[in-house]
Amino acid sequence: MSEMNFSAFLPEFEATYDVAQKTAVWSDQSAQFREFWANRVMGADSELISDDDCDKVIKILDRNGKGNNKDTEAIAKAMVSQGAWRRLFNELHKNRKLGAVVNKVLTEQDPKLKAQYIDELYGMDEAQKIYLTGKSGNTISVFLAAFDPFNNLSVISLKDRRLLLECLESPYIGEFDAQTIGDKITQSNDILAQAIKANGVIGDARKISEYCYYAPVKELWRGEFSAPQEVSGSNTANEITVTISTDKDEVEDIAADGEVRESIRIQGLLAKIGEAMGFDIWLPNPDRVRVSKVWQPKDPSKLLTKLPLSYDNRTLSTIGLIDVIWLKNKRSIARAFEVEDTTSIYSGILRMADLVALQPDVKIKMHIVAPIERQEKFFTEIRRPVFSYMTNARLSDMCTFISYDDVRLIADLKHLNSMSDKVIEDYEVNPDQSGD
Structure with missing residues (x-):
């Protein structure tokens, strides 16, 4: 230079x-x-x-x-x-x-x-x-x-x-x-x-x-991509091609039968926190048996067996795969969490993006939860052009990062049952507020 x-x-x-x-x-x-x-x-x-x-x-x-x-x-x-x-x-x-x-x-x-x-x-x-x-x-x-x-x-x-x-x-x-x-x-x-x-x-x-x-x-x-705050035109996102990352460290590690992966423990903690705050909890059907080894609801009715939401089947299928969802009065989603460990950070972000694409007016607080060392990877992935040129807003405006360690800190807080879910805001990191 x-x-x-x-x-x-x-x-x-x-x-x-x-x-x-x-x-x-x-x-x-x-x-x-x-x-x-x-x-x-x-x-x-x-x-x-x-x-x-x-x-x-x-x-x-x-x-x-x-x-x-x-x-x-x-x-x-x-x-x-x-x-x-x-x-x-x-x-x-x-x-x-x-x-x-x-x-x-x-x-x-x-x-x-x-x-x-x-x-x-x-x-x-x-x-x-x-x-x-x-x-x-x-x-x-x-x-x-x-x-x-x-x-x-x-x-x-x-x-x-x-x-x-x-x-x-x-x-x-x-x-x-x-x-x-x-x-x-x-x-x-x-x-x-x-x-x-x-x-x-x-x-x-x-x-x-x-x-x-x-x-x-x-x-x-730095020469990094910086998405504009406002996007004009409705076809911008359709013109962008994204290559899915295949980094070696992002190949899914399948645990042996009976072994509880750390990601499952974190799922259980998120469910426990949500229940303590009075929310109904949704877990994907394939994860329920594994999560039950680390968390079982005090009130069984709090763990939903069906998503009582008024979306079309395609949207419900996408929502149903999200790792942990907190719902208010079984009717509206308060927060959605994708828990990533050895799987691709990109896949969790993509699921959130799918949800927003299917329901552009959705107002859900979304979080990617992963080990702290994967925080920078999250920032890199969510700033991809395809997530920055979305119809109504950038995905980075709607989705934040929470580390495993911070989930544990939240779970250890006293008087969770008298707290609002706004406490999450003390532990999340916004991708548009990262770096200088």
Whole structure:
């Protein structure tokens, strides 16, 4: 990528970027994060950190956080649900050893030692369980950027950093691929910032990060398909061809007779949660015996044997194959869940798309439920053109991702029987709010 191409949009970007205002905002928000970190997360008390206290900081960390809108400032879109953030902060507060390592990552000034502490964190099993570690480095990089937004990039994803380094033809790419996660996070932060500045974009880490995600610049280095918000014409979807993914990791794994796959356990948990909230439950006929090994309704009438819906047979056949459905008063669908594990993420999305195609005016909240490591695959698949050029809306506006871990968190919540299904919104991740 030539210098002229990468910096070509700088004049129009700078015309809207108020350096003084941005500096004031991020000085304040970084101070809020540091105060929360020092006094609440690292505090000596044993009390739970309240959801309200967590949410104030999540708004700073995650653009997808509750209360954020187009006019508020947040580090990035971190692909972590609201509920998972809350659990993470409380676990760091409770687990002193884990919290201490993260604190060293944030406060250490020597890049080599900082990288070592990150690698130490990645070696801790308890860190992985709370979304603190992952191959993208999102969570740690979000923390670093909030702790010091002027020296740590808000380009939090290592995948995005690599794409930018490729775009800028950095010779560091070869070394990057062979590094530990700690070295990748620390060194790519400095080397990428230098490469961007060498291409004419001058400013602190926050400014150059925002320039990278400025829409026309983002198209240069990421080059991903971006569906328009509005689609004119009724035949657009019919003109698009989709090739179904056949990745090796997406071949269905048939469990031995009697073995309960994790996907079946999650189906059972979703049914249990829905029943506790007062919904009637639908499960596909082929799954009922397997799910019964992990969940049986307290009130047998809650598990429907027939879908009492006024749709045509073709629609009912499609709906009947959805893994878990919650219904209100046996008459209307509240939420639909497709549980994916070793099967194709694409197949679950396609079933939801079939439903919307058959009933364009359907108003159903739909969710793909899968292991957290398959979240990025979900985002890639649901952004395919065929799902973005639908008649009434993009499928990504109607269908969200929920991880297995978050389903377990929901199932463990106290007083489920007095909760609304809106609690799901604390744990879902919207595909159009993922990435930066």
